[in-house]
Amino acid sequence: ASPAANDPMWGYFTAIAGQDGEVDADELQRCLTQSGFSGNYTPFSLDTCRIMIAMLDRDYTGKMGFNEFKELFAALNGWKQNFMMFDHDRSGTVEPHEMNQAINAMGYRVSPNALNIIIKRYSKGGRICFDDYVACCVKLRSLTDHFKRRDTMQQGTATFQYDDFIQCAMSI
């Protein structure tokens, strides 16, 4: 038996993954919708599911294995709790100034300019819905990981070759 066979999530994963044993964006969207993960919030768009996979897809196959699947669920649960903490009026959206607090609470330090850019990009009608909030979290995490891996001196500065820059920023 696979070492994962004792894991309570293994059966769930294999049912979703189907024949190829990996989860792609369509399968992930279906699973997150059917499991009711988003609750009363709008379900995740296919686009957000694609970047969730890209965030963890270290071998660039466009699919997730079991370990990545578990890692994603851990991240999603954290982001959902974080979102609910700031969605004070239970409207399913957060306001721009709450987005500011949420990003700080996740440990990212960005300038007011960067915050403004993020809010412009992810808000609709002046508010940020759960799907866009998670898309934003995925991108922030992924970009920060890419950056840190190249900021070897931990000076807050990283040098990129053009092709490497395109790979980092186009993947998500």
Place this chain on the structure above:
Amino acid sequence: ASPAANDPMWGYFTAIAGQDGEVDADELQRCLTQSGFSGNYTPFSLDTCRIMIAMLDRDYTGKMGFNEFKELFAALNGWKQNFMMFDHDRSGTVEPHEMNQAINAMGYRVSPNALNIIIKRYSKGGRICFDDYVACCVKLRSLTDHFKRRDTMQQGTATFQYDDFIQCAMSI
């Protein structure tokens, strides 16, 4: 009269822009849908409209003035012609290997790895539709512009501060 008043697109722009005299993502989506720009292709998603604006939004207001509006239409016309050239079977989608040719035809030089990442990110069911194709073009153009502005020695290498990197990559 405004110097733009003699421009045939000026009346069109002011009608779309409304009271504030600028075009936001909702207005842009409505205008591109109503004008039939996408023809038989699927209309542009709001997400793609948001990054179209972000590409040209140098003052980070989330809106476009008249000059940016004209610049966007010029770019869109180019991308549409390019797309139609590669959509040989008039299916409204291009295949991954056609995407390769299209990106080369636009003058971008990216590695097979980067191409693979781009195709994974922008394809649905193994094909790339017009909306995602344009989203990909917007991001490639925007990221390449950001990179070149920082690659002052034109050596194909650029150094970013963390916050600057986040601003470049999160805006689109």
